[in-house]
Amino acid sequence: MEEATPVEAISVPPIARIGDPVGVVDTPSLVIDLDTFEDNLRKMQALVERHGVALRPHAKAHKCPDISLRQIALGAQGICCQKVSEAVPFVAAGVRDIHISNEIVGANKLALLARVAAKAKVTVCADHPRAVEALSAAMAESGACVGVVVDADVGQKRCGVQTPEQAVALAQLIQKLPGITFAGLQAYHGAMQHTRCASRRRKSSARVARLVRTYLRALSSAGIECPVVTGGGTGSAVFDVASGVFTEIQAGSYPFMDAHYASLEWGEEVSFGNSLYLLGTVMSTPTAERAVADVGLKSTSAESGAPRPLEQVGWSCVGISDEHTVLQAGHARDLPTLGAQVRLVPGHCDPTFNLHDSVIAIRGQVVEAIWPISARGLSR
Amino acid sequence: MEEATPVEAISVPPIARIGDPVGVVDTPSLVIDLDTFEDNLRKMQALVERHGVALRPHAKAHKCPDISLRQIALGAQGICCQKVSEAVPFVAAGVRDIHISNEIVGANKLALLARVAAKAKVTVCADHPRAVEALSAAMAESGACVGVVVDADVGQKRCGVQTPEQAVALAQLIQKLPGITFAGLQAYHGAMQHTRCASRRRKSSARVARLVRTYLRALSSAGIECPVVTGGGTGSAVFDVASGVFTEIQAGSYPFMDAHYASLEWGEEVSFGNSLYLLGTVMSTPTAERAVADVGLKSTSAESGAPRPLEQVGWSCVGISDEHTVLQAGHARDLPTLGAQVRLVPGHCDPTFNLHDSVIAIRGQVVEAIWPISARGLSR
Numbered sequence: 001m002e003e004a005t006p007v008e009a010i011s012v013p014p015i016a017r018i019g020d021p022v023g024v025v026d027t028p029s030l031v032i033d034l035d036t037f038e039d040n041l042r043k044m045q046a047l048v049e050r051h052g053v054a055l056r057p058h059a060k061a062h063k064c065p066d067i068s069l070r071q072i073a074l075g076a077q078g079i080c081c082q083k084v085s086e087a088v089p090f091v092a093a094g095v096r097d098i099h100i101s102n103e104i105v106g107a108n109k110l111a112l113l114a115r116v117a118a119k120a121k122v123t124v125c126a127d128h129p130r131a132v133e134a135l136s137a138a139m140a141e142s143g144a145c146v147g148v149v150v151d152a153d154v155g156q157k158r159c160g161v162q163t164p165e166q167a168v169a170l171a172q173l174i175q176k177l178p179g180i181t182f183a184g185l186q187a188y189h190g191a192m193q194h195t196r197c198a199s200r201r202r203k204s205s206a207r208v209a210r211l212v213r214t215y216l217r218a219l220s221s222a223g224i225e226c227p228v229v230t231g232g233g234t235g236s237a238v239f240d241v242a243s244g245v246f247t248e249i250q251a252g253s254y255p256f257m258d259a260h261y262a263s264l265e266w267g268e269e270v271s272f273g274n275s276l277y278l279l280g281t282v283m284s285t286p287t288a289e290r291a292v293a294d295v296g297l298k299s300t301s302a303e304s305g306a307p308r309p310l311e312q313v314g315w316s317c318v319g320i321s322d323e324h325t326v327l328q329a330g331h332a333r334d335l336p337t338l339g340a341q342v343r344l345v346p347g348h349c350d351p352t353f354n355l356h357d358s359v360i361a362i363r364g365q366v367v368e369a370i371w372p373i374s375a376r377g378l379s380r
Numbered sequence: 381m382e383e384a385t386p387v388e389a390i391s392v393p394p395i396a397r398i399g400d401p402v403g404v405v406d407t408p409s410l411v412i413d414l415d416t417f418e419d420n421l422r423k424m425q426a427l428v429e430r431h432g433v434a435l436r437p438h439a440k441a442h443k444c445p446d447i448s449l450r451q452i453a454l455g456a457q458g459i460c461c462q463k464v465s466e467a468v469p470f471v472a473a474g475v476r477d478i479h480i481s482n483e484i485v486g487a488n489k490l491a492l493l494a495r496v497a498a499k500a501k502v503t504v505c506a507d508h509p510r511a512v513e514a515l516s517a518a519m520a521e522s523g524a525c526v527g528v529v530v531d532a533d534v535g536q537k538r539c540g541v542q543t544p545e546q547a548v549a550l551a552q553l554i555q556k557l558p559g560i561t562f563a564g565l566q567a568y569h570g571a572m573q574h575t576r577c578a579s580r581r582r583k584s585s586a587r588v589a590r591l592v593r594t595y596l597r598a599l600s601s602a603g604i605e606c607p608v609v610t611g612g613g614t615g616s617a618v619f620d621v622a623s624g625v626f627t628e629i630q631a632g633s634y635p636f637m638d639a640h641y642a643s644l645e646w647g648e649e650v651s652f653g654n655s656l657y658l659l660g661t662v663m664s665t666p667t668a669e670r671a672v673a674d675v676g677l678k679s680t681s682a683e684s685g686a687p688r689p690l691e692q693v694g695w696s697c698v699g700i701s702d703e704h705t706v707l708q709a710g711h712a713r714d715l716p717t718l719g720a721q722v723r724l725v726p727g728h729c730d731p732t733f734n735l736h737d738s739v740i741a742i743r744g745q746v747v748e749a750i751w752p753i754s755a756r757g758l759s760r
Binding site: 009010011012013015024026027028029060082083085088091092102103104105106107108109111112115116119127128130131153157158159160161162190281282283284285286287290292294296297298299301302303319320321322323324326338339348350351354355356357376377378379380 | 389390391392393395404406407408409440462463465468471472482483484485486487488489491492495496499507508510511533537538539540541542570661662663664665666667670672674676677678679681682683699700701702703704706718719728730731734735736737756757758759760
């Protein structure tokens with residue numbers, strides 16, 4: 001093995017400084033336009049309030065406590081996390097009401113859950129008697145208590161109990177065991193969030209609501225009170241809030257939006273603007289119609305497609321690889337020049353946030369804040 | 381904004397400890413099987429040595445100095461990085477010969493490049509006279525010196541000069557300007573690495589070699605000596621080493637392989653085993669044929685497709701989302717049970733490494749080392 005000779009350490013300079021004009025921000029970087037972001041926050045809060053439903057925004061979308069604190073300040077009643085470890089930096093930042101919208105299985109995770117539950121009101125999902133028994137044993141052993149939400153599969157075909165009878169049996173088991181309490185029902189249909197046609201999303205939301213009613217009737221017939229029905233997302237929120245079954249909405253992407261969400265049809269009642277983009281630099285202009293930006297798979301998620309330009313421009317993104325996005329223009333005059341900054345909307349916001357250590361909050365053309373993405377990489 | 385009340389901090393425990401049996405490693409986690417990994421390292425080094433070519437493995441694949449040091453110890457003459465910031469932790473770990481196989485444009489990056497070049501022998505790519513002038517100005521100003529490699533587009537249709545005449549003009553400019561020296565030619569064709577059919581990869585490699593010869597003849601006719609021709613990758617290395625034009629091979633994925641590379645046809649001369657996998661836990665078994673593992677887009681890159689089981693098993697991965705992989709079995713008896721660990725090969729190794737803070741090196745069934753992925757997130 002090569003012997004490491006001691007050298008004066010070089011450190012990578014900060015990606016930006018507060019007060020910087022956007023033109024000197026290093027790239028690739030993740031940027032939020034604060035005016036659009038704040039407008040989105042207010043719109044969703046107003047939407048849920050018009051319908052008397054609570055907002056519990058999903059923090060898995062951004063993994064950034066500064067963002068959750070702003071949502072809570074506007075009226076959100078807490079947050080969702082998707083993993084136990086993801087909740088840790090939010091608790092550290094002062095969030096005290098967290099729903100972990102996912103099944104938690106395994107001794108390491110249950111031990112951490114007990115520690116988180118000692119600091120905040122925590123609910124967690126379950127869909128299996130053995131998982132409920134393990135939750136109870138771990139909480140009882142450490143003297144903690146968590147609320148357990150029965151996760152129902154309402155069409156996502158992923159996790160969740162398959163029938164109202166299974167939900168009742170699980171709720172009864174939860175009620176019987178120490179260290180846990182029955183906290184409600186989760187009915188999340190992620191796939192329908194991404195259906196292009198708004199009227200089909202409306203129909204899917206109605207189908208979910210009908211299914212939830214069969215679960216609620218079964219619980220009620222068994223004498224089990226269901227205090228919470230949690231679910232919904234950015235694509236279906238406008239329908240879910242009016243369904244009459246949800247007590248809280250878990251939407252996560254609405255503060256930012258992304259190229260995928262922007263490609264959906266939206267109705268009249270509410271629309272959200274693209275506040276999130278990747279700032280890139282053109283690092284090659286090899287032909288008259290082709291330029292290459294320094295944004296790749298390590299700074300934007302591409303399983304939902306390549307990023308798109310934020311503005312109407314004369315070029316488009318025609319390919320993405322590990323470290324490059326290829327831009328192509330119909331006319332040479334429309335191509336950005338070598339060294340120019342470009343603004344690209346990521347295909348999918350959630351995994352894109354997870355690639356960055358911080359997000360740069362810009363107002364006008366100036367860096368107003370740099371928010372750490374503290375839960376980046378916390379997927380356990 | 382909610383007031384953060386002081387709480388005793390909770391920290392996320394380490395993902396594994398040296399000496400742990402693999403069964404207690406937390407999930408999702410990135411794992412290397414050391415026996416297969418070391419075998420892959422030796423095979424590639426032997427391949428290049430049989431053909432008298434140097435190996436300069438690409439560190440963008442893993443971003444982990446512990447891995448580069450092992451490659452250098454076996455005979456690699458240095459490493460490639462793709463970004464200036466990516467090089468910083470490798471310099472800190474003692475690597476002293478780094479080729480940045482990419483165009484570097486922008487004042488922030490040039491300033492950092494000058495600092496890196498003060499600590500190690502550094503070469504960098506260029507494909508535009510303005511970029512060369514900026515490189516020269518930045519190096520001259522700080523008293524540093526870098527070698528500049530002319531990047532030629534040999535079919536990738538991304539960056540790079542388009543003709544031998546452009547290459548000659550750029551090399552002449554490099555020779556003329558202070559702070560930089562002409563260091564050679566880069567001829568990397570990333571796309572051909574991923575062609576399924578080995579005989580088509582052989583033909584593509586031959587086409588690249590013919591094109592490189594036209595560049596070398598043009599440089600030679602202009603009286604310019606070209607000390608290095610760098611390029612090649614895991615998919616084409618076996619052909620590139622025998623082409624007679626490359627002085628060094630940049631392959632990065634061969635120590636690990638991934639589901640995509642495993643799906644290619646391989647010839648007889650060399651084959652590499654899958655040493656890299658994601659360890660996941662089954663956190664839901666909602667139906668007799670369906671299970672869900674806790675591995676999602678935040679722990680494995682999926683733009684090249686969902687992960688695949690490491691072993692021959694009776695289930696397959698039928699879907700992936702932010703935090704879940706859905707497993708499906710033909711027969712209920714083949715489905716892994718709730719809480720079981722599963723081993724999944726990522727679709728694409730490079731962006732998958734970039735999602736993890738460390739990789740767990742396992743020998744047999746025991747954790748032998750935990751290597752920090754120190755350049756994770758360093759995409760500037």
